[in-house]
Amino acid sequence: MTQLSPRQSSRSPSSRSNRRAQVVWMQRLGFGLAIGAIVGFSLAPILWQVLTSVKTTADIAAIPNVYLPRQFTAEHYLEIFRRQPFFNYMLNSFLVASLSTLLCLAIGTPAAYALARLRLPGESALLAGVLIVTLFPYILLFLGLLELVRMFGLANHYLALIVPYTAINLPLTILVMRSFFQQLPRDLEDSAKVDGYNTLQMLWQILLPLTLPALVTTGILAFIAAWNEFIFALTFITRESMKTIPVAVAQLSGTAVFEIPYGALAAATVVGTLPLVVLVLLFQRRIVQGLTAGAVKG
Amino acid sequence: MRQDSLRQREQRTGWWLVAPALLFLILIYAYPIARSIGLSLFSQNLGTELQPVFTGLSNYSRMAVDGRFWQSLGNTTLFTVLSVLLELLLGLGIALVLNRSFRGRGVVRTIALLPWALPTALIATTWTWIFNDQFGVWNDLLLRLGLIQTGVNWLGDPNWALWTVIAADVWKTTPFIAILLLAGLQSIPADLYEAHAIDGATAWQSFWQITLPLLLPQILIASLFRFAQAFGIFDLIQVMTGGGPGGATETVSIYIYATIMRYLDFGYGAALVVVTFVILSLAVALAAWGLTRLRAAHNLGDSR
Numbered sequence: 001m002t003q004l005s006p007r008q009s010s011r012s013p014s015s016r017s018n019r020r021a022q023v024v025w026m027q028r029l030g031f032g033l034a035i036g037a038i039v040g041f042s043l044a045p046i047l048w049q050v051l052t053s054v055k056t057t058a059d060i061a062a063i064p065n066v067y068l069p070r071q072f073t074a075e076h077y078l079e080i081f082r083r084q085p086f087f088n089y090m091l092n093s094f095l096v097a098s099l100s101t102l103l104c105l106a107i108g109t110p111a112a113y114a115l116a117r118l119r120l121p122g123e124s125a126l127l128a129g130v131l132i133v134t135l136f137p138y139i140l141l142f143l144g145l146l147e148l149v150r151m152f153g154l155a156n157h158y159l160a161l162i163v164p165y166t167a168i169n170l171p172l173t174i175l176v177m178r179s180f181f182q183q184l185p186r187d188l189e190d191s192a193k194v195d196g197y198n199t200l201q202m203l204w205q206i207l208l209p210l211t212l213p214a215l216v217t218t219g220i221l222a223f224i225a226a227w228n229e230f231i232f233a234l235t236f237i238t239r240e241s242m243k244t245i246p247v248a249v250a251q252l253s254g255t256a257v258f259e260i261p262y263g264a265l266a267a268a269t270v271v272g273t274l275p276l277v278v279l280v281l282l283f284q285r286r287i288v289q290g291l292t293a294g295a296v297k298g
Numbered sequence: 299m300r301q302d303s304l305r306q307r308e309q310r311t312g313w314w315l316v317a318p319a320l321l322f323l324i325l326i327y328a329y330p331i332a333r334s335i336g337l338s339l340f341s342q343n344l345g346t347e348l349q350p351v352f353t354g355l356s357n358y359s360r361m362a363v364d365g366r367f368w369q370s371l372g373n374t375t376l377f378t379v380l381s382v383l384l385e386l387l388l389g390l391g392i393a394l395v396l397n398r399s400f401r402g403r404g405v406v407r408t409i410a411l412l413p414w415a416l417p418t419a420l421i422a423t424t425w426t427w428i429f430n431d432q433f434g435v436w437n438d439l440l441l442r443l444g445l446i447q448t449g450v451n452w453l454g455d456p457n458w459a460l461w462t463v464i465a466a467d468v469w470k471t472t473p474f475i476a477i478l479l480l481a482g483l484q485s486i487p488a489d490l491y492e493a494h495a496i497d498g499a500t501a502w503q504s505f506w507q508i509t510l511p512l513l514l515p516q517i518l519i520a521s522l523f524r525f526a527q528a529f530g531i532f533d534l535i536q537v538m539t540g541g542g543p544g545g546a547t548e549t550v551s552i553y554i555y556a557t558i559m560r561y562l563d564f565g566y567g568a569a570l571v572v573v574t575f576v577i578l579s580l581a582v583a584l585a586a587w588g589l590t591r592l593r594a595a596h597n598l599g600d601s602r
Binding site: 031034035038039041042043045046048049052060061062063064065067107108110111113114115118119120121126129130132133134135136137138139140141142143144145146147148163164166167168170171174198199200224227228230231235245246247249250252253262265266268269272273276277279280281284287288291292 | 308309311312313315316318319320322323325326327329330331332333334337391392395396398400404406407408409410411412413415416417418419420421422423424425426427428430432433435438441442469473474477478480481522523526527529530531532533536537550551554555558559564567568571574575578582
């Protein structure tokens, strides 16, 4: 895969090899440029936001633009924590995302096991349902959910987010975990049964330790999805101190009518995305595995 | 006999294991859709003092002549088709580059994945800032390069606003497509290319004759996922333009949200939900049908 296509038929050696060296060099250059373009494309907007967040307000509003800050400042970061319950937002997001992730794994993993091994009648219909459901945009759900939230008196309650977030991550969890269980050797379960374990004991005591890597993979994907969710959080939570990061930051840009606080907004974006950047840096490989497993199985 | 009861016991356990997940899925997915279908036959708005009054299909006949609905449907279609196409092209390019081995590939892959993981609502503020008409860096770059003479109001100009949100969406979701296509590329055996090269094919020819046909299932799956997501796009547009200027970026989901949360027109909102659901289902069914046909063709080819 690494070699460039070997199409050599050496007739007049010197000029040929010269031309080939040139072609190779051009290809290398083109390839380097392509990599540079990918990195630039992916990083430039993020970098710009980071730069904005540490510039003084004067530099932010300078025309023509000041690219590198003439003076670094932490003013905007201090401001978002001083003026707003920013710790609360972070905490809310963290709470809702991690609890829903745990709940989702706890509910989705047994279901995935049953669908992988226990040959239930109607299994394929169920799987098809799970697959189709992943394609529903949340806008189709929020009206019905709004009524449910009101019916159960859950407005401004964490459960109004935790329950839907658990559900929206279930399809992916079931698909990824199911494909993982299918790859496990069956003998393990057979011998566990011979040893007198029932299905639940076997799942909990023998399979769970083995599934830990897969659980981490799915857990990360679920956490990211829950941290990023917007429309339910916007609709079901109206109390300021209970808002999650995406809603709080989005509304920061809409509150000031006359002057949008660009510096504070940039700082808030950086703080709100930081946990996810860390997750990606640590678990890039797992995220890629989980995404492809979830999609390709479908 | 005994064998049978064991099997039955196993299935009973199986149902208990599936039940909680099923309950969640029914509550969060099936119920809201069913409820919307029911509610769409009622008028429930400020005119009826928010009490449901049965009005049959009147919400649907109202939709047929609702210019704002048709405009939002047009915007949604344009947004979906353009952004998914651009994402496919860019994603394929990125996947092809990342499929070669080179020093630092892991780092580049991590960087390329980053946009996908970040919260859309926050990224929307980033792009709003980049495309700001006065202080935006995009205008500044274009001015410095001499491509424009005066700053463009990207998000405030009806001719540009939709393109601007498409650009942000392409940035955000291209990595998703690149990842799926990269996985597809890695499953193509290298000896196929070698054999083809021995036959005298150029890299360009083997791209068209090997890579693209074998990648088609992945391309279709990725497009299907992205189609559904883009068709329901909400957070990005809500934060960047709120559907403006003058409805130029109003997609169906923005219109649904405004109908329900701003105008408190629940019956009509429900009808909008139902129609969007039906359109989406039809498109997905069509794509799924195409995918099964493709797979069947592949299997035939393999067995020969």
